Amino acid sequence: SAVISQKPSRDICQRGTSLTIQCQVDSQVTMMFWYRQQPGQSLTLIATANQGSEATYESGFVIDKFPISRPNLTFSTLTVSNMSPEDSSIYLCSVGTVNTEAFFGQGTRLTVV
Amino acid sequence: AQSVTQLGSHVSVSEGALVLLRCNYSSSVPPYLFWYVQYPNQGLQLLLKYTSAATLVKGINGFEAEFKKSETSFHLTKPSAHMSDAAEYFCAVSDPPGGYNKLIFGAGTRLAVHP
Numbered sequence: 044s045a046v047i048s049q050k051p052s053r054d055i056c057q058r059g060t061s062l063t064i065q066c067q068v069d070s071q072v073t074m075m076f077w078y079r080q081q082p083g084q085s086l087t088l089i090a091t092a093n094q095g096s097e098a099t100y101e102s103g104f105v106i107d108k109f110p111i112s113r114p115n116l117t118f119s120t121l122t123v124s125n126m127s128p129e130d131s132s133i134y135l136c137s138v139g140t141v142n143t144e145a146f147f148g149q150g151t152r153l154t155v156v
Numbered sequence: 157a158q159s160v161t162q163l164g165s166h167v168s169v170s171e172g173a174l175v176l177l178r179c180n181y182s183s184s185v186p187p188y189l190f191w192y193v194q195y196p197n198q199g200l201q202l203l204l205k206y207t208s209a210a211t212l213v214k215g216i217n218g219f220e221a222e223f224k225k226s227e228t229s230f231h232l233t234k235p236s237a238h239m240s241d242a243a244e245y246f247c248a249v250s251d252p253p254g255g256y257n258k259l260i261f262g263a264g265t266r267l268a269v270h271p
Contacts, residue, residue, distance in 0.1 A: 047199075074257040085246060086200075086261045135199060139257035144190065147199040 049136050049148035056155050063122045064151045066136030071116035073140045080133040092119040126155045158183045158249045162262035170270050175234040177265045179247030188250040189230045195243045242269045
């Protein structure tokens with residue numbers, strides 16, 4: 044299994060600012076994804092982080108709001124830009140390879156005030 | 157397009173009672189199906205997965221699920237609930253089908269276990 048380190052684990056941010064969340068994996072993985080879990084809700088896929096190229100965003104999510112980087116096979120970042128209280132959620136990194144199930148980080152609990 | 161429906165956002169059982177959490181899926185082709193558990197303030201942990209092999213799948217912590225194609229269901233069961241089973245449970249289907257990683261989640265079922 045993959046060990047995922049997600050930082051920060053939680054943060055309280057002012058509206059209008061940006062927060063960058065890091066996801067570090069202890070081994071090379073093929074796939075990396077970012078999910079959002081709004082309070083009391085299920086998980087919604089934001090985007091697939093592609094190594095060396097632009098991320099693939101799901102409907103309703105745009106690069107200007109959620110820029111993603113993935114410089115190599117073990118690391119990715121998600122930035123939540125120009126935050127509003129509606130962005131208060133748990134953001135989770137998920138990784139996997141072609142033949143394994145998806146593994147999840149502990150999540151970043153974001154509160155925007 | 158794939159989708160997952162979990163019937164019952166909250167389920168409450170007594171300790172030692174049967175746990176049954178319901179999941180129905182929609183997929184045009186044979187799917188891969190998963191059950192994940194989320195404990196408070198933690199990430200998701202895989203309980204079990206169906207990947208077109210045996211229809212009865214056994215997972216961790218005494219949980220199992222049965223894939224029923226005719227009913228498009230993948231219900232999660234445990235014969236005897238334990239207090240430590242209290243958590244949020246998510247059913248998920250892979251997108252595209254037959255893949256392991258990119259998932260579509262159901263709304264989740266919060267399981268409460270009473271003494």
